[in-house]
Amino acid sequence: MKQLIRIAQLTDMHIGETDEDVYGSPVRMQFLSALNKLKKQNLDALILSGDLAANAGEYNSYVWIKEQLKELTCPIYICLGNHDRLENLKQVFNLNLENCHEDDYYFKTKIKEHLCLFLDTSPYFLSNQQMEWLKQQSIENKEEILLFMHHPPLYCGCTFMDEKYPLKNISDVWSVIKELKNVNYIFCGHYHTERTIIKDGKNVFLTPSTMAQFDNQTSEITILHRNPSWRIIEWDGETLRTSVEYFFLFTSL
Numbered sequence: 001m002k003q004l005i006r007i008a009q010l011t012d013m014h015i016g017e018t019d020e021d022v023y024g025s026p027v028r029m030q031f032l033s034a035l036n037k038l039k040k041q042n043l044d045a046l047i048l049s050g051d052l053a054a055n056a057g058e059y060n061s062y063v064w065i066k067e068q069l070k071e072l073t074c075p076i077y078i079c080l081g082n083h084d085r086l087e088n089l090k091q092v093f094n095l096n097l098e099n100c101h102e103d104d105y106y107f108k109t110k111i112k113e114h115l116c117l118f119l120d121t122s123p124y125f126l127s128n129q130q131m132e133w134l135k136q137q138s139i140e141n142k143e144e145i146l147l148f149m150h151h152p153p154l155y156c157g158c159t160f161m162d163e164k165y166p167l168k169n170i171s172d173v174w175s176v177i178k179e180l181k182n183v184n185y186i187f188c189g190h191y192h193t194e195r196t197i198i199k200d201g202k203n204v205f206l207t208p209s210t211m212a213q214f215d216n217q218t219s220e221i222t223i224l225h226r227n228p229s230w231r232i233i234e235w236d237g238e239t240l241r242t243s244v245e246y247f248f249l250f251t252s253l
């Protein structure tokens, strides 16, 4: 058995350029509430899995986020969401240029002994180049791999998001992922909800946002609540334990 690691995943923070509310949420305060909880935990890594910025990769949003993260001592890894822009992220977070493949930012890393892959679905699709890379990584590395991507690679039974904002090449992506023998745990955001989908032997975990959570049963956008949330993942290479935590800032909308 390998060493146990503890990872936190924060997603869909939608931080604006100023302190003003975004989509009706005090996003900076919500993000800080989550972060302050995580700062007290013994983490091996923090994953920011996309939509860090409110709308379109606002530079000053990234500057503010980076400033808030500076006390954290663990490594931080970023996946892009559809509201992020690589050019600005690269500049502010000094992203490793070797991981920037034309317009895509994807990479692998070891967290302690454990291999993790990070994909870029920011244009609402996963490029063919990334699908080939993913297959290659799965073949070359015999160990179990944790996969992080902003958009879920399958429909999730969430009416509004499945109908309006799914990954555009979702069936192509799933046909690749379902064949990867050592990729069985996939961590996503984007849907602003907590859900686990098990299909073809794969476990897809949707992590709620720090900004707001959506109702999964309506076909129009409906906010269920605005309590910030994050995911904790514990992994020793054989057993995976994961849970979602909420900070109850609001008792009503």
Ligand SMILES: [Fe+2]
Pocket: 050, 051, 081, 082, 083, 150, 189, 190, 191
């Ligand atoms: Fe998104």
